[in-house]
Amino acid sequence: MPVHDKDYWENFERSLFLTGKITQEAAYALSPRIKELRAASGDPITLYIDSPGGSSAVAEGIRFLIKAPDQDGRKCRLITVVIGTAASAAADLLALGDYAIAEPQADILYHGSRQAFEQLLTFEGATSVAANLQEANERLALRLARSSFRRIIWRVVQLKDAIEKFRDGPEGLEELVEALTAKFTPGNARLLREAIAKQKSLQEVQTAADNYLKKRKNVAQWPTKQLEPELVRALVDYRSRLHKEDDWLLSRTGMREVASDFNLIHDYASQTKDLDAQLEVYGSLFLTQAQSAEFKSKSEEERKVYLKSHAADKLEVLWYFVVSLCRLLQTKDYQLTPEEAYWLGVVDEVTGSGLQSDREMIEMILSTESATRKP
Amino acid sequence: MLDKRLEQEQAPRVDERLARVVRIIVEQYDGDVKAFVDSIRYRTEVNRKAEVASDHSDQAPLRKCPSTTKIIGRISSAHYS
Numbered sequence: 001m002p003v004h005d006k007d008y009w010e011n012f013e014r015s016l017f018l019t020g021k022i023t024q025e026a027a028y029a030l031s032p033r034i035k036e037l038r039a040a041s042g043d044p045i046t047l048y049i050d051s052p053g054g055s056s057a058v059a060e061g062i063r064f065l066i067k068a069p070d071q072d073g074r075k076c077r078l079i080t081v082v083i084g085t086a087a088s089a090a091a092d093l094l095a096l097g098d099y100a101i102a103e104p105q106a107d108i109l110y111h112g113s114r115q116a117f118e119q120l121l122t123f124e125g126a127t128s129v130a131a132n133l134q135e136a137n138e139r140l141a142l143r144l145a146r147s148s149f150r151r152i153i154w155r156v157v158q159l160k161d162a163i164e165k166f167r168d169g170p171e172g173l174e175e176l177v178e179a180l181t182a183k184f185t186p187g188n189a190r191l192l193r194e195a196i197a198k199q200k201s202l203q204e205v206q207t208a209a210d211n212y213l214k215k216r217k218n219v220a221q222w223p224t225k226q227l228e229p230e231l232v233r234a235l236v237d238y239r240s241r242l243h244k245e246d247d248w249l250l251s252r253t254g255m256r257e258v259a260s261d262f263n264l265i266h267d268y269a270s271q272t273k274d275l276d277a278q279l280e281v282y283g284s285l286f287l288t289q290a291q292s293a294e295f296k297s298k299s300e301e302e303r304k305v306y307l308k309s310h311a312a313d314k315l316e317v318l319w320y321f322v323v324s325l326c327r328l329l330q331t332k333d334y335q336l337t338p339e340e341a342y343w344l345g346v347v348d349e350v351t352g353s354g355l356q357s358d359r360e361m362i363e364m365i366l367s368t369e370s371a372t373r374k375p
Numbered sequence: 376m377l378d379k380r381l382e383q384e385q386a387p388r389v390d391e392r393l394a395r396v397v398r399i400i401v402e403q404y405d406g407d408v409k410a411f412v413d414s415i416r417y418r419t420e421v422n423r424k425a426e427v428a429s430d431h432s433d434q435a436p437l438r439k440c441p442s443t444t445k446i447i448g449r450i451s452s453a454h455y456s
Contacts, residue, residue, distance in 0.1 A: 002419070005392075150393075157408045167406075281394045284401045285408070292406055356412050362392045364415040365399060 003366040007044055008099050008348075008359035010081050015046040018062070022054030022089050027062050034065050044077035047097065053088025053109075056140065063093060082106040082338075082347070091346070092140055096147050099358070100347040102338035108346060110329045110336070137330040142267055145319075145326040146274065148345030152322050153282050155343050156180065158356065167288045170317040173199070177321065183343040188336065191328055198324035203317065205261050208238040235261045279315050283307035286314045 014037050016030055037045050045066050069075050080097030082090075087109035094100050094108065102108065157163055162179035166172035177196050181189040212234035213219045219227070235258045240248065248254055284307065287295055291310050298306055322345070329344075338350040349357035404411040 002423075154408075157406075160409060281390075281397055285397060285406055287401075287406065289405060292401060296402065356408070358393060358396075361396045361412065361415075364412075364419065365392070365396055367419070368415070 003363050003370055005359065005363055005366060007077055008079075008357075008362065010046045010048075010079055010101060011044065012046070014041070014043055015048060016066075017048045017050075018090070018093070019048075019050045019084075020052075022051055022059050022062075022093075024055070024058055026054070027058050027065075030062060031065060034062075038066075038070060038076060042074050042076060044079050044098070046079045046081060047093070049080060049082045049086045049090050049094055050084030051087065051090035052085060053090045056089040056092065059089040059093045063096060082108060085109070087111075092144060095144055095346045099349075101349045101351060102341055102347045103351050104338055104353065106338050106341075108336040108338070108341045109334070111333045138263060138267070138327070141327040141330045142323065144329065144346075145323045148326060149278065149319060149322050150282075151345035151348060152318070153278070153285065154356070154358070155345060156318070157285050164288075166314060167286055167291075170314045173317050173321060180343060184340055185337075188334060188340055191332075191334060192325065195321060195325040195328055198328065199317070199321040202264065202320050202324055205235070205238065206265060206320075209234045209261075209265055212237060231265065232258065232262060235265075275312075275315060275319055279307050279312055280304060283311035283315060286311040 016033055016037075018026065018030065020026065034045070047062075047066065063078065066078050067076055077098045078096075079099045079101065080094045081101045081103065082094050083103050083106065085107045086094040087107075088111055091108050091110050094102075156166070156176055159176060159179040162172070162176045166176045174196055177192050181192045184192065209231060213227075213230060216222075216230065219230075222230070236250070236254075239254060239257055239261070243254075250258070284292065284295060284303075287310055295303060295306055295310075325344070336344065336346065338347065339353060339355070341347045342350050342353070342355055349355070349359060400406060400408055400411045404414070
């Protein structure tokens with residue numbers, strides 16, 4: 001008997017429709033229904049999306065209202081379903097669902113943060129707006145990366161020959177991404193190739209900073225207050241070496257580059273705890289056959305240590321790649337088909353496509369277990 | 376401005392169900408995800424065909440009839456709710 005796991009299915013009975021532009025008025029209209037559904041039960045809420053986008057902050061407000069803990073601390077799972085268009089803030093909202101579904105006719109569009117103005121801008125105003133938009137892009141990209149990472153792991157492990165090479169070592173990433181590009185139109189395949197180039201420079205910055213800091217004594221014990229200025233020095237050193245042939249000055253574009261590197265490393269460091277959790281669950285999928293045999297012979301505790309030494313580096317480069325990919329998605333215009341959104345980790349499932357999904361795998365396991373339990 | 380709390384809350388949670396899937400793929404299918412999916416899809420299809428075939432047998436109408444306990448349950452809930 002097939003098992004139906006409600007955490008992975010859209011449910012019209014407990015649903016909301018987000019159609020049209022995402023505005024404060026749209027959020028006001030949805031709020032009573034959200035509260036009603038939350039009060040009725042703790043079961044997942046389905047959010048159907050057909051929207052050209054709008055305010056990211058309002059989209060976040062809607063998501064938070066659906067998922068926020070109630071007085072008993074219970075949270076609610078959010079299932080997002082794109083039934084028409086999900087553009088800009090609506091595309092982010094789609095991807096941030098705990099389980100995201102795309103219907104085959106859907107259109108998913110990404111672009112960077114934008115801001116409309118009714119009054120004239122001064123130089124100071126424009127500079128501040130540019131800085132705010134950049135910060136918004138970075139934050140959105142990181143959030144997107146966090147929700148896409150698990151999905152991308154499931155995508156790349158399907159790429160049979162390329163994943164074998166990647167299991168041999170993190171240098172196989174380029175080939176893995178090349179195999180992934182086959183799933184995209186030439187225009188969107190460019191996104192993946194650019195992300196690989198970005199991933200390399202991101203890792204270079206991290207390595208340069210690590211090498212600089214390694215020369216300092218007991219750096220691991222330093223308080224943040226002491227570590228941060230040293231990290232800035234490391235990055236200034238790295239950038240000035242990189243631009244040694246150019247007329248590079250901090251007072252021109254240099255300071256902005258250093259600040260951008262600093263934020264990147266800072267954000268990356270804040271993710272390492274998440275990466276450890278992901279390593280524990282998915283790390284074993286990145287072991288070679290020989291490593292896997294060795295891994296299986298170990299105790300639970302030994303397995304954790306084994307994954308740290310044999311899979312962490314591969315998961316780490318993959319994470320860098322996903323961050324780079326999501327940063328690019330927030331900077332240029334990309335129109336994705338549902339299948340492309342699936343391979344990019346934006347959605348979990350494309351209805352009727354036959355593409356493997358978390359739901360299918362989980363329900364398979366549950367139905368096998370329930371069959372073996374029967375007398 | 377985006378709320379910091381939302382970012383914390385969005386951090387990926389480890390899903391125990393997916394961890395179980397990974398364990399099975401690694402233990403029983405040598406990490407081959409495709410082999411795992413193909414094999415269970417095949418099994419599901421075989422079970423589905425078997426169910427369809429048994430639905431056409433003489434016992435099918437009886438199986439579709441709700442049990443007496445269920446009928447009594449429905450009657451009593453209608454009376455006493």
